[in-house]
Amino acid sequence: xxxxxxxxxxxxxxxxxxxxxxxxxxxxIVPDDGVGDDVIVPGFVDLHCHGGGGHTFTTGDLASAREAxxxxxxxxxxxxxxxxxxxxxELMRSATLGYRELVDEGVLAxxxxxxxxxxxxxxxxxxxxxxxxxxxxEIEELIKIGEGAVRMMTVAPELPGxxxxxxxxxxxxxxAAIGHTDATYDQTRAGVAAGxxxxxxxxxxxxxxxxxxxxxxxxxLSSTIVCELIADNIHLHPGMLAFAARSAGPDRAxxxxxxxxxxxxxxxxxxxGGQEVVVAGRVARLAHNGSIAGSxxxxxxxxxxxxAAGLPLVDAVAMASTTPARLLGLADRVGALVPGLRxxxxxxxxxxxxxxxxRAGTPA
Numbered sequence: 001x002x003x004x005x006x007x008x009x010x011x012x013x014x015x016x017x018x019x020x021x022x023x024x025x026x027x028x029i030v031p032d033d034g035v036g037d038d039v040i041v042p043g044f045v046d047l048h049c050h051g052g053g054g055h056t057f058t059t060g061d062l063a064s065a066r067e068a069x070x071x072x073x074x075x076x077x078x079x080x081x082x083x084x085x086x087x088x089x090e091l092m093r094s095a096t097l098g099y100r101e102l103v104d105e106g107v108l109a110x111x112x113x114x115x116x117x118x119x120x121x122x123x124x125x126x127x128x129x130x131x132x133x134x135x136x137x138e139i140e141e142l143i144k145i146g147e148g149a150v151r152m153m154t155v156a157p158e159l160p161g162x163x164x165x166x167x168x169x170x171x172x173x174x175x176a177a178i179g180h181t182d183a184t185y186d187q188t189r190a191g192v193a194a195g196x197x198x199x200x201x202x203x204x205x206x207x208x209x210x211x212x213x214x215x216x217x218x219x220x221l222s223s224t225i226v227c228e229l230i231a232d233n234i235h236l237h238p239g240m241l242a243f244a245a246r247s248a249g250p251d252r253a254x255x256x257x258x259x260x261x262x263x264x265x266x267x268x269x270x271x272x273g274g275q276e277v278v279v280a281g282r283v284a285r286l287a288h289n290g291s292i293a294g295s296x297x298x299x300x301x302x303x304x305x306x307x308a309a310g311l312p313l314v315d316a317v318a319m320a321s322t323t324p325a326r327l328l329g330l331a332d333r334v335g336a337l338v339p340g341l342r343x344x345x346x347x348x349x350x351x352x353x354x355x356x357x358x359r360a361g362t363p364a
Contacts, residue, residue, distance in 0.1 A: 006038030024360040043078025043344025044299035045324035051261035057082035060095030075298035078344035085273035086115030086130040110151030118180035125293035134165035156181040157191030170195030188219030231302040238309035250318035260294035
């Protein structure tokens, strides 16, 4: 048996005491006031990540993907989707076939295709050469050959055929996300009605709100959809992060990294989706136009930043772990410190800096 002591953040609140693990599972939470100031939280669940530690998910390379997942696991992310960016179909297909192996092993929880069915006007760091209207032929084949590995796909709902694509994704167990979109408010709500359940990095890669045309931000925030938030204090001002999180509530807001391979690496030149990226002062931008190109964020820092922005610790933990686990249909296995769930545990200092990570009871 393994015992970890500190302030244990459970779905019901913070419990000073001991967390007991037996093998891979949490077996008990034992209250005790004399346990010190360490903060014990569940392993993080990242829905949106493109790489880290010098390794990427975007090329479909298994060895690189395995190393990227290991890098983020050391920062507390014990469950994650491998995020690709807009790509030719052959790359999407080969990545799906390859990453099935990592999904079967439990290294990944699945694949997120962020594109290529996105708005050119709001493409951000997505490569415009690869953007296209939704193709049902492509989508059907990816889902078929993925055998459950394809878990999320981001689509701009205003594109021709997008609503049919969203409905098909939802009907086949794939999270349909709305993002990189120039949609109007009404077009956004039509996407939600068609079956979309996720907003891809709310605010970023979207038509900005206007009081006479609320656009996608208000359309998504005021719906039933779960909103991704990049808590790196670059993509979103801390005040906007707190506003959006409070507006959606912890059951409808999730923290993500949107991290690229430069995460944890020195400043310099990198690549994303076939485009050159320059990282300076931890900010990643496209070399040719200065667009923000993903982040260099890890989930432990995202949690710290969310709490620093004024969100209650219990809410921030729900956004980093519990809510995304539920969205993926994994709430009966991971995402909370509850007896019977997998022993995915992150130990942090009182200042919310990382100290230790366990996945299934084993040090990461």
